[in-house]
Amino acid sequence: MQKEKDLVRLALLSEMKRQGCPVCRLIDKRSTERAKTVLSESVLDTEFRKDFLDAQGFCGLHAEKVLEGGRPLSHAILYQSLMGHMRRNLGKRRKKDSCLLCELERTNEEAYVRFFAQCSSEKDFFEVYREGSPLCFCHLEMTLKHLRRESPERKGLLETTNQKYDALFEDLEGIKRKSRHEHAHEAWTKSEQDAWKRVVRLFTDPYAYRRKKG
Ligand SMILES: [Zn+2]
Ligand SMILES: [Zn+2]
Numbered sequence: 001m002q003k004e005k006d007l008v009r010l011a012l013l014s015e016m017k018r019q020g021c022p023v024c025r026l027i028d029k030r031s032t033e034r035a036k037t038v039l040s041e042s043v044l045d046t047e048f049r050k051d052f053l054d055a056q057g058f059c060g061l062h063a064e065k066v067l068e069g070g071r072p073l074s075h076a077i078l079y080q081s082l083m084g085h086m087r088r089n090l091g092k093r094r095k096k097d098s099c100l101l102c103e104l105e106r107t108n109e110e111a112y113v114r115f116f117a118q119c120s121s122e123k124d125f126f127e128v129y130r131e132g133s134p135l136c137f138c139h140l141e142m143t144l145k146h147l148r149r150e151s152p153e154r155k156g157l158l159e160t161t162n163q164k165y166d167a168l169f170e171d172l173e174g175i176k177r178k179s180r181h182e183h184a185h186e187a188w189t190k191s192e193q194d195a196w197k198r199v200v201r202l203f204t205d206p207y208a209y210r211r212k213k214g
Helices: 003-017 024-041 046-054 059-068 071-086 101-120 124-132 137-144 151-179 190-203
Strands: none
Touching: 003 024, 003 101, 003 124, 024 046, 024 059, 024 071, 024 101, 059 101, 059 151, 071 101, 101 124, 101 137, 124 151, 124 190, 137 151
């Protein structure tokens, strides 16, 4: 457990230096890595095959990721068996709304926000967050649930994240202002140039579907 926490801590530190919510980024990175190997490791695993058939394959998002890993033979074996399963069960609703990789992401997400909350009391970790990209709204809310009310960690996380949101808000103001005719000659700052994309990603909560029980 400690080893896992250390690994996640390091990975979060690295993601915080890039653009976008560090928790979203890390979940996506781990799931993309897993998608590349999941078929070859699991094709003979009966438990995996049962779950795969119950979920009727992968969801659209993850099927594309798995395809990117190649592996024609593994696809042929598993999807031939899924075709047979589907033909025998035509008209029946699938048992799960989420696929195996959705489940993995859901588990990872819970662990990452918990570790993020634990690490937020460490000065070094928090300094990197202060300089880096903010959590998205969804992961901020999830992380806050792991921090005691009135605790300095909770207060610090909220304050710092709000400062980052304020800066983004100002960038959006800048875009609005400079889009008006009388200010059209003013150059957009580097930060304003992608602010309209960054703000969308603060709200997309790409993992909401996974939280529905499958
Ligand atoms: Zn996020
Ligand atoms: Zn999925």
